[in-house]
Each structure stands twice: as structure tokens, then as C-alpha cells.
Amino acid sequence: MSTQGRWGSSQDERNLSERDLRELMCEIGRRMWVKDMAPAKRETSPAAWTKKRVLATPTFICKGFMKPADLVVVDMRGNKLSGRREPTSETNMHLAAYACRNDITAVCHAHPQYVLAVAATHTPVPASVLMDVEYLVGAIAVLPTTEPAATVDIADDMKPALRKHRALILSQHGALTLGRGLIEAFWIMEILESLCSVLVNSRKLGKLKRFTKDQMSDIREAQETIRTGLSRQRMIRG
Secondary structure: OOOOOOOOOHHHHOOOOHHHHHHHHHHHHHHHHHOOOOOOOOOOEEEEEEOOEEEEOEOOOOHHHOOHHHOEEEOOOOOEEEOOOOEOOOHHHHHHHHHHOOOOOEEEEEOOHHHHHHHHHOOOOOOOOOHHHHHHOOOOEEEOOOOOOOOHHHHHHHHHHHHHOOEEEEOOOEEEEEEOOHHHHHHHHHHHHHHHHHHHHHOOOOOOOOOOHHHHHHHHHHHHHHHHHHHHHHHHHO
16 A cells, blocks of 8 residues: 555554554664665664554665564664664664653654754754744754763763753754654654754854744743643544
8 A cells, every 4th residue: 555645643643553653663674764864774764663562764775765564673772673674873872762751653864954964063052942843852962972862871872852852953963853753753843853953053144033032922821722722632542
């Protein structure tokens, strides 16, 4: 069955079977590759968590050409439970996110070009610049990385930020975004890349303009209204 046009909204991934989830993860991998978020064989990867089983992308494969059978299943300690390939070495970061947050079921790790520009220069990401960022993402952490991303140490170092943020930029490495589903995690990655492109390009035009305190207060109020509405919709739909 073709997946073209099937995955347009986070509502499209409700109550998925593992087979459907595998198809969706491959579709997210393709979208990341098309958007130049996953060049070559970099360890760029979406992962989804359910009932202590983590469905993860494999290592050393172009994420634009993955097939459902390529994905692997690991437990919360990173032990492979099934799959013909080996999981990406950066699965530790995904597992750290799931260990810290009960409200997320998906993680995307990517290397978008503008995010990399921010990561390579250790540039702080200012708040109160773009409305979409404030509504859907919130504050963004920029973390120094002193360990390779594959190590347990870096995953442990990230935990304080993982508890507070849905988007993290890892200095000189890439980004990690958290979502209540794969589509949402990918959307947040897209928004993060868009923000970083604005930060890089705005330097040619002048100083960034930020929302005032009153405007931010209005945004926070609207944010809470949106969250309440979404929560009620989920309760109604079961």
C-alpha cells in the first residue's frame, strides 16, 4: 500500500500497528532526506517508543531509502530485541529522552544545514522571535558536547535539558526534537530549522525584533487555550 499522502497530520498516526509505524518512520526518514536534514549515511534517525519497546533506525543506511524491515527494536537499555541490522549508535540519546519524559513517544535526531550553522558556532538561540516557535516549540536549548553522541555520558548530560525542552541543538553536531508522535517530532525539527535560517539570514538585514512582554503573555494564554482544546479532543476521541 502506498504511503503517499497518508501521513499529513499527527492525528493520522493514532492507534497504529507496528507495521504502520514502521512505514511512517520510513516516510519521516524520506522527508528528512529530501529536506537535506539527513545527508549521506549520517546517524540521523527518528525513533518511536511504545510499551518499553523502541523502534529505531539502523546504522549505516541512507535514511531516504529505508524499508520497514530495516528498522530494529531495542529495549530501554539499548539491547537489540529484533531486526536484521544494528541500531544507530545514537539511540542512547533517544532512550534518555524517553526516560525523562512520559509525555513524548517519538524523537527525531537530524543535521539540518542552518541548525548546523548555529551548532558549529555555538550561537545562542533567542526566544520571542517567531510566533510558530513560541506556540509549538517553546524555549530551545543549545548544549555543549564534550563527548561523542554515541556515548552514555552525553545522554546523561542531556537529561536536565530534555526534561524542560522539546528542541535541543547539540553544539558542533545537530539537533534533537521530541514529540507526542513522529509527525509532531518532525514538525518541530522543521520549525527549528526555519528559525535557525531566520537567525542566520537576519544578520544581513539588521537587528532581530522580539515580542514584548505583553505580546508574550497573550501568546502564552493562546498556547494554553490550544493545549486545553487538544486535550479535550483526545478525551472525546478516546
